[in-house]
Amino acid sequence: MSGWTEEGLLRSWRALAQQEASEEWRFVHLAAIQRLSFEAGCNFPGSKEALVVSFQGNKSFDSSRLPQGRGFDVIKIENQTAFADRTAIALVRSPDGSRDIFLLMVIDVIRSIESAAASSRADLLDEFLLRVREWQDFMSRKHRLLSPDAQVGLLGELHVLETLLDSRLGSEALQCWQGPLKAAQDFHIGAGAVEVKSTTSEKGFTARINSIEQLDTERWPGFLCAIRFREAADGWSLSETVSRLRDRLATSGSARMFDALLLVMGYMDEHAVSYSRRFVPSEIRGFPLDENLPRLSRSILPAAIRSANYTLDLDAVHTSFVTCDQILESFGLK
Numbered sequence: 312m313s314g315w316t317e318e319g320l321l322r323s324w325r326a327l328a329q330q331e332a333s334e335e336w337r338f339v340h341l342a343a344i345q346r347l348s349f350e351a352g353c354n355f356p357g358s359k360e361a362l363v364v365s366f367q368g369n370k371s372f373d374s375s376r377l378p379q380g381r382g383f384d385v386i387k388i389e390n391q392t393a394f395a396d397r398t399a400i401a402l403v404r405s406p407d408g409s410r411d412i413f414l415l416m417v418i419d420v421i422r423s424i425e426s427a428a429a430s431s432r433a434d435l436l437d438e439f440l441l442r443v444r445e446w447q448d449f450m451s452r453k454h455r456l457l458s459p460d461a462q463v464g465l466l467g468e469l470h471v472l473e474t475l476l477d478s479r480l481g482s483e484a485l486q487c488w489q490g491p492l493k494a495a496q497d498f499h500i501g502a503g504a505v506e507v508k509s510t511t512s513e514k515g516f517t518a519r520i521n522s523i524e525q526l527d528t529e530r531w532p533g534f535l536c537a538i539r540f541r542e543a544a545d546g547w548s549l550s551e552t553v554s555r556l557r558d559r560l561a562t563s564g565s566a567r568m569f570d571a572l573l574l575v576m577g578y579m580d581e582h583a584v585s586y587s588r589r590f591v592p593s594e595i596r597g598f599p600l601d602e603n604l605p606r607l608s609r610s611i612l613p614a615a616i617r618s619a620n621y622t623l624d625l626d627a628v629h630t631s632f633v634t635c636d637q638i639l640e641s642f643g644l645k
Contacts, residue, residue, distance in 0.1 A: 467509030
């Protein structure tokens with residue numbers, strides 16, 4: 312696919328923003344995935360950004376299947392020559408909706424369809440509508456303070472993100488942070504993956520594995536990165552870490568996308584004063600996702616087991632582990 316990166320979509324929307332005559336819509340093609348076609352669109356008046364998904368056939372469509380928008384509207388496009396022989400559904404950003412969150416949602420929706428197509432799931436339209444509803448559920452939530460465990464979990468992911476920013480990836484490292492977009496692993500680096508688990512426990516390290524696929528993946532190389540933090544006056548708090556990374560990403564123009572990812576993770580600036588405990592990483596262990604790591608594997612589970620989550624005691628894992636530098640070397644980033 313092409314044109315579905317953040318910059319590609321923004322460039323497409325900018326090119327469409329100037330209304331010609333009295334037209335209601337303007338479109339530019341992004342990609343096709345099996346029977347679905349994706350267009351960037353702009354809806355007038357107001358030059359409202361949109362993602363348009365269309366499929367072959369001018370079919371009657373039950374509008375009650377369309378989710379009700381929060382921050383964006385979901386509509387069926389009528390009377391447009393570009394879709395004369397197709398049925399087209401548009402996600403249109405509401406005037407009061409965040410452009411950054413909308414951009415993040417659009418990219419995630421396209422990627423989820425791409426993933427569904429690759430895994431041969433049959434109804435991509437249903438997958439599209441399901442993903443949109445998930446985003447609407449997220450946008451309707453009341454965001455509360457992150458729990459202590461969630462704070463430490465986010466701090467661990469930000470530590471890995473900063474490590475990747477220090478590598479040859481530079482600012483492109485932000486594109487690797489896929490955990491907020493519900494990827495099975497927190498980071499997708501090239502064809503590989505890194506899942507991050509963090510704790511502040513001095514003794515014991517139990518990691519909650521949220522799905523079978525989290526540690527059983529075809530992505531390679533793959534690692535489970537276990538980070539133990541200790542509280543220290545000379546450490547960094549979660550809010551200080553966020554501020555530091557914002558300043559760093561601002562120079563590459565990526566700070567707004569970083570903020571959108573943080574919001575999806577449940578981090579809100581209005582709660583920053585509550586995230587004042589300072590930590591330093593005291594231990595980092597990388598476990599290769601290979602046959603030596605105890606884990607559930609789809610290949611050995613009965614087909615009737617569709618999903619599972621479990622707790623892994625990492626201190627009871629006696630296989631050899633690697634350092635953070637060795638993880639980077641595995642991805643050719645040193």
